[in-house]
Amino acid sequence: MIIGIPKEIKNNENRVAVTPAGVRELAVAGHKVYVQATAGNGSGFSDDEYRQAGAEILPTIESVYEVAEMIVKVKEPIRPEYPLIRKGQVVFTYFHFACDRELTDAMIKSGAVCIAYETVRLADGSLPLLIPMSEVAGRMSVQEGCRFLEKPQGGRGVLLGGVPGVKPAKVLILGAGVVGRNAALMAAGLGADVTITDISLPVLRHVSDVMPKNVKTLFSSRHNIEAELPTTDLVIGSVLIPGAKAPHLITREMLKLMRPGTLLVDVAIDQGGCFETSHPTTHSDPTYVTDGVVHYAVANIPGAVPFTSTLALTNATLPYAVKLANMGWREACKADKALAQGLNIVDGKVVFPGVAEAFGLPLEKVEL
Secondary structure, X not given: OEEEEOOOOOOOOOOOOOOHHHHHHHHHOOOEEEEEOOOOHHHOOOHHHHHHHOOEEEOOXXXXXXXXXXXXXXXXXXXXXXXXXXXXXXXXXXXXXXXXHHHHHHHHHHOOEEEEHHHOOOOOOOOOOOHHHXXXXXXXXXXXXXXXOOHHHOOOOOXXXXXXOEOOOEEEEEOOOHHHHHHHHHHHHOOOEEEEEEOOHHHHHHHHHHOOOOEEEEEOOHHHXXXXXXXXXXEEEOOOXXXXXXXXXXXXHHHXXXXXXXXXXXXXXXXXXXXXXXXXXXXXXXXXEEOOEEEEOEOOHHHHOHHHHHHHHHXXXXXXXXXXXXXXXXXXXXXXXXXXOOEEEEOOEEOOHHHHHHHOOOOOOOOO
16 A cells, blocks of 8 residues: 655644654554654654655655655645545544534545544544643643742742642642543642542542542542632643533633632634644643633644654554555454444545534544
């Protein structure tokens, strides 16, 4: 198969979909890999390293899309890429369709085979291609939270761990999935007073067993969240419904309960955000203020640490990319039920329930 690795063009997205080591695996398996010039620079991988691994370097994004049978990316295609994607071409990346009608319509029109990392799902319900970036985003949410709680950045001027004689900051984490647990570990390690919520009692019991003593659990309900907000300094939203739009757990009305300079970090913004007042921001302009409350809603948080993120992502995605290349998308999805869950749009038809429900589109059945 001919595989294309384009340079990511989303704002401050420095990750690349495949490392030179990953290219070598694909090349050894007999596939031709084309990498756009400088695609790996932001993650610390040079064009020469890709050449040595067996890739051919192409000068432009257009040339990569033109030649490739399968495109492997990190982030969803954005507007300049829409006309480059053609019928029958496999695009393997994070899509997050349910919060982006324009992208959904563009991929339907393209006739491409869109396989979304975030909906590849194992029999136990886990999301193997979302987990590594969720781990990064969860830890980064606290790192960025520390930064934007500083007064010069618009925050309350609170040190997360406090000092002797001064109480630590209070952190509220909504959702005890991969993002939430990683955020809780980071915040607890810095000495914060952490509360993590979820609607699953078994999950809360597990969290209570394994987390440090400065992490408390709370059943997620509107009443309980509202009771926490007046004394909370940092709220991290990390709820996820795979392939579907995130629910709004904090409404605009609830912002009135918070003190000026309180920080909301919406890690769920890729799926529409779990705060009603959230809208996507970028690394170059990461925050805005609504009703005195600071919002951080960067849609590609792991892009700020591309060396770590690229390695973690390739570790997870490469086996699936090799399978798709070796077998073709139909046979690969037929043989691997988890990978088949990644099919979202095929030949102009929506085949994933969460996407169809989000926009009231007909749900088609994909023939494997």
